[in-house]
Amino acid sequence: MIRQNRKNVKRNTGILIALLIIVLVILGLLFFFEEEEISQREDGFRDADAPIPEEQIGGRIENGIHAETGLIEGEGLKLVIGHCTACHSAKIITQNAADREGWKKMIRWMQETQNLWDLGEHEDIILDYLAENYAPKKRGRKPPLGEIEWYELKN
Ligand code: HEC
Known part of the structure; x- marks a missing residue:
């Protein structure tokens, strides 16, 4: 037991x-x-209330592309990284395209609804960068037929 x-x-x-x-x-x-x-x-996405300090922005440029963010190298790149990747990844930028007016509207929208801060004198540089590097792609129209070389079919 x-x-x-x-x-x-x-x-x-x-x-x-x-x-x-x-x-x-x-x-x-x-x-x-x-x-x-x-x-x-x-x-x-994350909450942010300030741009990323410039000294924290580094990284390699490979074939004209900033390796860490995928953004195109150009004047204003560091400002764009500092201001525009604080809340979301740069992908949201690289996947978008707009003219200067369109980018300005998106920035205003974020300022009104997403707590994006005033970009001050950086705004013009950032808009120039975006409009130059992320402009709408030209419509995929076939180029007109140029000179046509005719040739005879042989059997
Ligand atoms: C304070 C935070 C914050 C900062 C800084 C910020 N954004 Fe945004 N952004 C957002 C949020 C939040 C969304 C997405 C909201 C949603 O669609 O749910 C967004 C969306 C976007 C979109 C997508 C808009 C659409 O129509 O889908 C683009 C493009 C964009 N941001 C570009 C930028 C650029 C360029 C900058 C720098 C000038 C920037 N963002 C800085 C918060 C921010």
Whole structure:
């Protein structure tokens, strides 16, 4: 009888330890995924109330593209990185296209609704950069046929 009880106690302790390990593993996984979610959020959108300081902006330029952000190299690049990647990734810029007026409207919209700060004297430089490098693509029209070289079909 006593022996039987001991056996049971042993078995129960074993089950308890196994359960404990399972719970710990689940908690660990939950924690891990939560961490991941946070870091995913960070490179998507984040709250910011100031531009990124210029001394923090570095990085390599490869084939005319700033490697870290994918932005085209040009006058005003650093200002654009500093002001425009503080809340969201630069992808949102590189995937957009507009003329100067269009970019200005987007900036005003962000200022009115997303707490984008006044860009001050940087605004003109940033608008020039955006309008020059992220202008709407020309319509994909086929070029008119030029000189046509006729040739005879031979069988
Ligand atoms: C204070 C934060 C903040 C800053 C700084 C900021 N943006 Fe934004 N921007 C946002 C938010 C938030 C959205 C997206 C809102 C949404 O669509 O849900 C957005 C959206 C955009 C979009 C997409 C607009 C659309 O029509 O879909 C573009 C393009 C853009 N920003 C460009 C810029 C440029 C260029 C700058 C620098 C001048 C800049 N952003 C700086 C907050 C910011």
